[in-house]
Amino acid sequence: MKTLISGGTRGIGRATALDCAARGWPVALNYRGNAAAADATLAAIREAGGTAHAFAADVADPAQVARLFDQAEAALGGLDAVVVNAGIVEQVMPLAEMTPERLDRIVRVNLTAALYQAREAARRLPDGGTIVFVSSAAARLGSPGKYVDYAATKGGVDTLTIGLAKELAPRRIRVNGVRPGIIDTQIHADGGEPDRVAELGPTLPLGRAGTAAEVAAAITWLMSDAASYVSGAILDVAGGR
Template sequence: MQMNEGLRPVTIITGASRGIGAAIAERLAADGHDLVLTYRDRATDAAAVVRACEASGARVLLLRADLADLEQAASVVPAAIAEFSTVTGLVNNAGITGRIGGFLDASIHEAELLFRVNVLAPIVLTQAAIAHMATDRGGAGGCIVNISSGAATSGAPNTYIPYAMSKAAINALTTGTAKEFGPVGVRVNTVSPGTTRTEMHAAAGRPNAPDERAPRIPMRRPGEVHEIAGAVAYLFSADASYTSGADIRVAGGI
């Protein structure tokens, strides 16, 4: 990221009302970022995240956006620029898994929604962010981090294959955009969590999944959200200034 001395980075984080997104928001606020946070329907939780980030000195714009609606997704970057005059970072975090179960039981309607949220919305957001950041378009450069999943490479058999497919698409988004836009000052990377202790598992129908899977993880435990946030924070730091197209796997050894 190429920033003028003394200016605070402005980073968009989607799906920031809970879990990994909330942890990323609080960590980046502590690291000196101003933030644009999106949420869908957890207004009370989102407001609590805003308060925590503001306590670290961050300015925060909170946006309600259902990213399954691509028009709403397309409004996020312009709203951020209108508020802060610039955007220097984007974390494509918002995502849904669909119900846990075998592939033959997967709902095609659920899969269609999943791909809208997990793939099409990140495309829309990334296009808008890069158009603003790219130095050949008058921007100052920037950094994008896509939150993928260890499922992208395991395929998640008997669990949620369509979700795994969507995260494999996110990995491809990172690889392609890192190569295409590296010459114009935009770094793009991926963080791939393994099984992490969040509410997402309950939404997928198996709230105890992290502990059930722990015996099969080399470190014998699920991850915690702050461990994912730490990897994201590294990719936004000066220490990662030559890191682009990378996938940091935070998965306990899997």
């Protein structure tokens, strides 16, 4: 399963890359600017005996997305799967206080970029390929007072998942999504809440936050033949929240 993962060198993307490598699947990883994280992820995969390549690209730029897919196809000898994972949050605040610049950036990186990646995947994947979108439980919870902009973009990703699954079904390309809940990654600190996992974890139905590896396991299952009759599904990985 030759796989391209955007945002593949940190958090859920990195865990997914490691899970793919454990399954013997070669991976191409995208990152935007953190070359050190990319190098560390490549080293971890290769030390485990896996095959991996990393390519810098701004996935909100359609020309760079096309180049990323060119590079991934050349490195891996084609693609079988794409994980659309790259995404950001900004500092928590109510919508009334958000600047136009912030809103534009959130929409471009989380939703427009997902559309660009999905378009390239639809053009390039062979019949029988698979796409997995990484959404968020925020899409159904709304994230009031924190980042409704982020939640709104993830709602768009959910709609994209459902529509594209139907559009690509005649080619037997399966399209699914995962909605992580409170997961122990750097994204909370990026939003100005470094203690969010510790504070909210015990309040969740399962009594703890999730791990990036647990989300990755859901992603790779959706990619695998074990999920051969699953398409248009959005799987919550949110501890019952």
